[in-house]
Amino acid sequence: MIKRIVFTGLLAALFSSAAVSGADTAGEWRYYGGNSGGGKYSTLDQINASNVKNLRIVWRQKTAPPEALLGNEPPMAGNFQGTPLMIGGLLFMRSETGPVTALDPTTGKVVWVDAKAEGVGRSRGISYWEDGNDARIIALDGSDLVALNAKTGARYTSFGEGGRVDLTVYPDARPNSPVGSYSWSSFPVVVGDVIVIGGVPLIDKSKVPVGTTPAYDVPGDIRGYDVRTGKLLWTFHVVPRKGEFGYDTWHNGSADMNGSAGAWSWLTADQELGYVYIPTQASTNDFYGALRPGDNLFANSVLCLDAKTGKRVWHYQTIHHDLWDYDNPSGPILTDITVDGKKIKAVVQLTKQNYAFVFDRITGKPVWPIEEKPVPKGDIPGEYYAPTQPIPTKPAPFEIQALTPDNLIDFTPELKAAALEIFKQYKAGPLFSPATTSQEIVMAAGTTGGADWQGGAFDPETGMLYISAMRLPIRTTVAKPRNASSPFPLDRKNEPYLQTNLELPYQDIDPTKPVGDDLLSRLPLTKPPYGSLIAMDLNKGEIAWRVPNGDGPRNHPALKYLNLPPLGTPNRASPLLTKTMLFLGEGQRGPSGPTRIPAWGGGKKFRAFDKKDGRVLWEIDLPGGTSGAPMTYMANGKQYIVVAVGWEDMGGELVAMALP
Numbered sequence: 001m002i003k004r005i006v007f008t009g010l011l012a013a014l015f016s017s018a019a020v021s022g023a024d025t026a027g028e029w030r031y032y033g034g035n036s037g038g039g040k041y042s043t044l045d046q047i048n049a050s051n052v053k054n055l056r057i058v059w060r061q062k063t064a065p066p067e068a069l070l071g072n073e074p075p076m077a078g079n080f081q082g083t084p085l086m087i088g089g090l091l092f093m094r095s096e097t098g099p100v101t102a103l104d105p106t107t108g109k110v111v112w113v114d115a116k117a118e119g120v121g122r123s124r125g126i127s128y129w130e131d132g133n134d135a136r137i138i139a140l141d142g143s144d145l146v147a148l149n150a151k152t153g154a155r156y157t158s159f160g161e162g163g164r165v166d167l168t169v170y171p172d173a174r175p176n177s178p179v180g181s182y183s184w185s186s187f188p189v190v191v192g193d194v195i196v197i198g199g200v201p202l203i204d205k206s207k208v209p210v211g212t213t214p215a216y217d218v219p220g221d222i223r224g225y226d227v228r229t230g231k232l233l234w235t236f237h238v239v240p241r242k243g244e245f246g247y248d249t250w251h252n253g254s255a256d257m258n259g260s261a262g263a264w265s266w267l268t269a270d271q272e273l274g275y276v277y278i279p280t281q282a283s284t285n286d287f288y289g290a291l292r293p294g295d296n297l298f299a300n301s302v303l304c305l306d307a308k309t310g311k312r313v314w315h316y317q318t319i320h321h322d323l324w325d326y327d328n329p330s331g332p333i334l335t336d337i338t339v340d341g342k343k344i345k346a347v348v349q350l351t352k353q354n355y356a357f358v359f360d361r362i363t364g365k366p367v368w369p370i371e372e373k374p375v376p377k378g379d380i381p382g383e384y385y386a387p388t389q390p391i392p393t394k395p396a397p398f399e400i401q402a403l404t405p406d407n408l409i410d411f412t413p414e415l416k417a418a419a420l421e422i423f424k425q426y427k428a429g430p431l432f433s434p435a436t437t438s439q440e441i442v443m444a445a446g447t448t449g450g451a452d453w454q455g456g457a458f459d460p461e462t463g464m465l466y467i468s469a470m471r472l473p474i475r476t477t478v479a480k481p482r483n484a485s486s487p488f489p490l491d492r493k494n495e496p497y498l499q500t501n502l503e504l505p506y507q508d509i510d511p512t513k514p515v516g517d518d519l520l521s522r523l524p525l526t527k528p529p530y531g532s533l534i535a536m537d538l539n540k541g542e543i544a545w546r547v548p549n550g551d552g553p554r555n556h557p558a559l560k561y562l563n564l565p566p567l568g569t570p571n572r573a574s575p576l577l578t579k580t581m582l583f584l585g586e587g588q589r590g591p592s593g594p595t596r597i598p599a600w601g602g603g604k605k606f607r608a609f610d611k612k613d614g615r616v617l618w619e620i621d622l623p624g625g626t627s628g629a630p631m632t633y634m635a636n637g638k639q640y641i642v643v644a645v646g647w648e649d650m651g652g653e654l655v656a657m658a659l660p
Helices: 017-021 251-256 413-423
Strands: 005-007 056-062 085-087 090-094 100-103 110-113 127-131 134-141 144-149 179-183 189-191 194-197 200-203 222-226 232-236 268-270 275-279 301-306 312-317 333-339 342-350 356-360 370-374 388-392 441-443 456-459 464-470 474-479 498-503 531-537 542-548 576-578 581-585 605-610 616-621 631-635 638-647 650-658
Touching: 085 127, 085 631, 090 134, 100 134, 127 189, 189 268, 189 275, 268 333, 301 342, 333 456, 342 456, 356 388, 456 576, 576 631, 581 638
Parallel strands: none
Antiparallel strands: 005 312, 056 650, 085 090, 090 100, 100 110, 127 134, 134 144, 179 200, 189 194, 194 222, 222 232, 268 275, 275 301, 301 312, 333 342, 342 356, 370 388, 441 474, 456 464, 464 531, 474 498, 531 542, 576 581, 581 605, 605 616, 631 638, 638 650
C-alpha cells in the first residue's frame, strides 16, 4: 500500500480566518459557500430568534427568466441546484438555461443577461474576481469558460479566443482518449489570479488514431487558467502519467487506459495560502475495477494543489480502489479549530460513507489518527480488492454504515416481520462489502450518502460543524452484460461485469401484495431518522446532537394512526448558517433520482433551527422544495435569505425572504 500523505510544499504562515477564507464583506455573499472555504456562514444577524417568525417571501424570480431563454425552451421540472452571489449591489446567477444573469437583489428583477451565451446545462454556481476597477464573473457556458463584466454583462473578448476558452481542448490529451465533450455540474473557483476547474470530460472514440486502442474514459484533470487572458497555466493529471507520482498505484500500466477520477463536485480554497482543495471521485466504472488494479491515485482523494503552479502540496486518499461509487461528494470545508489547546487550520471532507475526515490544511496531517483496517474481499474473477481502507478514529460516523436486523423498520410487529423477510433476500455486510455476482447486496451508506454535494456549514465562533445527512441504503449487484453493448454510455464492451439494479430497498405498504412500481408510495426499510441535521463539535471530534429534518413518512397511510414524531426527510438539503440560527429546507422532488421525496412525505418546508440544540424556531411553506443551497445578504439595510426551489410540476425559482 502507498503512503497515504505526501507533503511537498513549504510551511506557510498562519493568517486570520476571515483573510484565509474570504469572509463575507459588508453583508455580501461572494462565494458559493459564503466564503472560499465553503463554510456557508454569515455574520448577519438582523434576522434572529426574536423576529424570525415575521420572515416572509418578498419576491420570486424564475431560474430561467424570459430574458435569459435566448431561444431555449424553459425547463419543465425544477431541479435548479444553483446558488447566486451578491456583490456590489447585484445578485448574480447562472440561469437554468445557461446565460449568466444579474438581478436586482431587492426585487429579483433582471438587470442584464449574457446575450452571447450558447450552452445549455445546469451548473451549481459561478465565481467572482476583482482587481481595482476590473470586476469579473467567471462562469461556464456549456463546454466554454467565459469572463463577463460584472456591471454590464459584456464578455471580455480578450479572454481566450473571442471571449471563450474551449474546455474540450486538452493540449496534452492522451492519444487514446481524445476529448469529445465537457460538462461540470459545479463551477470554477478563482484563487488569486488563477481560475481552477475540474469537470467531467468524455471520450470521442472517432478521434482515436487508427491502430490505437481507445481508453475506457478520459481523466478529469484539474486545470488552471489566467483570470485575465484565459491562458492555460497548468494541468494536474488526476490519473498519473508514466514517470509521475502515483503511476505505480495503477498496476499493469492500467493508468494508461483509465480515466475519470476528477471532481464533479465543488472546490474550495485558502486565499492567503494560495491552495485549492479538490474532492476527487472514483475512476472508470464505479462498481467494477478489474481493469484498474491497484489503489488508483488520485481517485477518491482530498487533493491540495498550489493554485499558482498546479503542484501537489499534499493528498490523502479516502478510498482505495473504489468499488462503491463513494466519490468525495462535496467541497472540503476550511475551518479553524482548537484541539487539546492547540489551534489548527483544518480542512474537513464529508463523505458518502458517513465519515468526516479532518486534516491540517497546511500539511495534510490528520487531526486525529486514521487507521488502515482490513475490509471484506469479493468474488469477482480478476477483481482487485484493496486489503484495507482508512477509518478515522474521530469523529465517529454520523450515520449508519451497514444494514442489520436491529436497524430495520419496527413501528409495528407486522412491519418488522415484513422488513425481515425483505432483508433476507440480500447480502448485508459491513461497510466496504463489495458487490457480488451471486446475490444483491445492500449498501448502507448508499451511493448518495450520508453526506452528498450539499455538504455542511461551519460556525467559526463555536467550532461546530452542521451536517445535513440522509439514510438511504441502496441494493445492487454486478452481472455479465446480456449482449455486447454495455448499459453504460461509453459502451465499454470489454468489461465482463457491470453494475445493475441500483435501487432503493423500500418496504411495501401491504407486505402481502406484490411489489409495485411506485416507490413514492412505499416505506423505507430502515428505522428513522431518514433525514437528519447533525451538530458535530470539531474542537472535540464529537457529535453534539442530532434532530430529524422534516416529517418524513409519519403521515404515510400505514403509519399516520401511530401519531409518530417527525421522522426526517431523506434528501440533499443544504444548510445556511448565520450568527443567530441555522436555516435548512427538506430538499427537492424532481422527476427522477433515488432521493425523491415521497408523495406523502412533505418536502416544501423551510425552517430555522436553534444552533445550540436543534429546536425548530420557525418554518414556512415554500412554492417548491429547496433544490439549491440557501444564501443571505444585506441590501438597502435589509437582510434577505434567497434559495432556489423546484418541484416535479413546476420550473425552478429563486425565492427571497425578508422581514417586513
